[in-house]
Every structure is written in structure tokens, then in C-alpha cells.
């Protein structure tokens with residue numbers, strides 16, 4: 001399974017079955033590998049952003065800057 005998880009608040013956003021995994025990974029590798037994270041269980045986690053965090057980032061962009069510093 002590929003799990004979509006918010007990289008800001010760790011909320012699980014959703015999962016997609018393995019049938020679409022290859023396409024998804026290929027798609028993501030074209031964009032940004034940093035958001036791909038393989039877990040010990042052999043699943044792939046995609047670090048993305050949930051609606052809630054996206055909204056707060058839009059309202060408080062300085063918070064995003066701070067978090068980037070910490071990484």
C-alpha cells in the first residue's frame with residue numbers, strides 16, 4: 001500500500017492499493033523524491049500536506065519557513 005501522510009501533522013490522508021503504486025512512485029520520482037519514504041513493513045509513505053495544514057500555511061507562511069529550517 002501507499003499511504004499518504006501529512007508531513008506537518010502526521011495525519012493519514014489516504015491509501016492507494018499496490019496496483020497503482022508503480023505509477024504513483026514513477027510520478028513522484030519525476031517530481032520530488034524527498035516526499036517518498038519507505039517503511040520497514042515494505043509500504044511506501046508519501047509525505048504530502050493535508051487540507052488543514054495547507055490552509056494554515058496559506059494563512060501563516062512564516063510557520064512553513066520555520067519548519068523548513070528545522071529539517
Ligand SMILES: [Zn+2]
Nearest residue numbers: 006009050053
Ligand atoms: Zn496536516
